[in-house]
Amino acid sequence: MTEDVRTIVLGLIAVGIAAVLGWLARGYLWKRRLRRKQAFFGLPDNSESLLVVNRDAGGPELTVVRHDVFALIELAAVIKECGAHAQIVAHDAAQQGFGERTEFCVGSPVANRRMAAHMHSLLPGVRVNTEPEPIPDRGAFQIGGERYRLEAGLAEYVILARLTADQGQDARPVFLFCGQRAVTSQAATRYLARHHEKLARKHGNNAFVLLLKIVNSQAYGADVVELVADVTRAAQTPPPAPSARNSHRAK
Numbered sequence: 001m002t003e004d005v006r007t008i009v010l011g012l013i014a015v016g017i018a019a020v021l022g023w024l025a026r027g028y029l030w031k032r033r034l035r036r037k038q039a040f041f042g043l044p045d046n047s048e049s050l051l052v053v054n055r056d057a058g059g060p061e062l063t064v065v066r067h068d069v070f071a072l073i074e075l076a077a078v079i080k081e082c083g084a085h086a087q088i089v090a091h092d093a094a095q096q097g098f099g100e101r102t103e104f105c106v107g108s109p110v111a112n113r114r115m116a117a118h119m120h121s122l123l124p125g126v127r128v129n130t131e132p133e134p135i136p137d138r139g140a141f142q143i144g145g146e147r148y149r150l151e152a153g154l155a156e157y158v159i160l161a162r163l164t165a166d167q168g169q170d171a172r173p174v175f176l177f178c179g180q181r182a183v184t185s186q187a188a189t190r191y192l193a194r195h196h197e198k199l200a201r202k203h204g205n206n207a208f209v210l211l212l213k214i215v216n217s218q219a220y221g222a223d224v225v226e227l228v229a230d231v232t233r234a235a236q237t238p239p240p241a242p243s244a245r246n247s248h249r250a251k
Helices: 003-041 066-081 113-122 182-203 232-236
Strands: 048-053 085-090 102-106 126-128 141-143 146-148 155-163 174-179 208-215 225-230
Touching (some): 113 155, 113 174, 208 232
Parallel strands (some): 048 085, 048 102
Antiparallel strands (some): 141 146, 208 225
């Protein structure tokens, strides 16, 4: 074997080894990212999850409004990437606890009983104005001492939360997408799908509650989203009890 041939053979071997090592490194990094994603969403391989949505008015069958369908599509893609499975359940049919399966609950507590129960149990510091009359505070969020009013089509808010109900790191999380309008829930699911790695780095597998603002949805739909604040502490802190001065006095 001449020197030139030997050099060529050694070069090919080096290229082959580099290619194999590169392929192994990419596979390792892909698997590590997948495991982190599965841990954040509580979706190990072949696990089950729940997608809880409003039941659109008009009949006993489960019919989902358009923006909620888009939200479910965003979540279904995440679930599939994690190698897990999903079951779609109407809000008034999801009669079970939480912690055993990851749950994605989409909708307003006005129309979603499951969301209302989660908000009452897990986010006692959040109040949603459910007044049916067209008053300025209709649909407004009260979080701690701050109020966030709905301006339909211009400025709309949604709460994105990852909660575990203090059941430990091994408990499956509940993700809440509680918006003032259906388009905001779609925006929140899209935000989670796009920023889950950043959220995982910041919060780990701990609970968090974020307030998002959807800007000019009448022009941009669910695409322009701003993070207003991390309201975890305020949302999970019960409001102060009425003082004795304001309590009922016996005659």
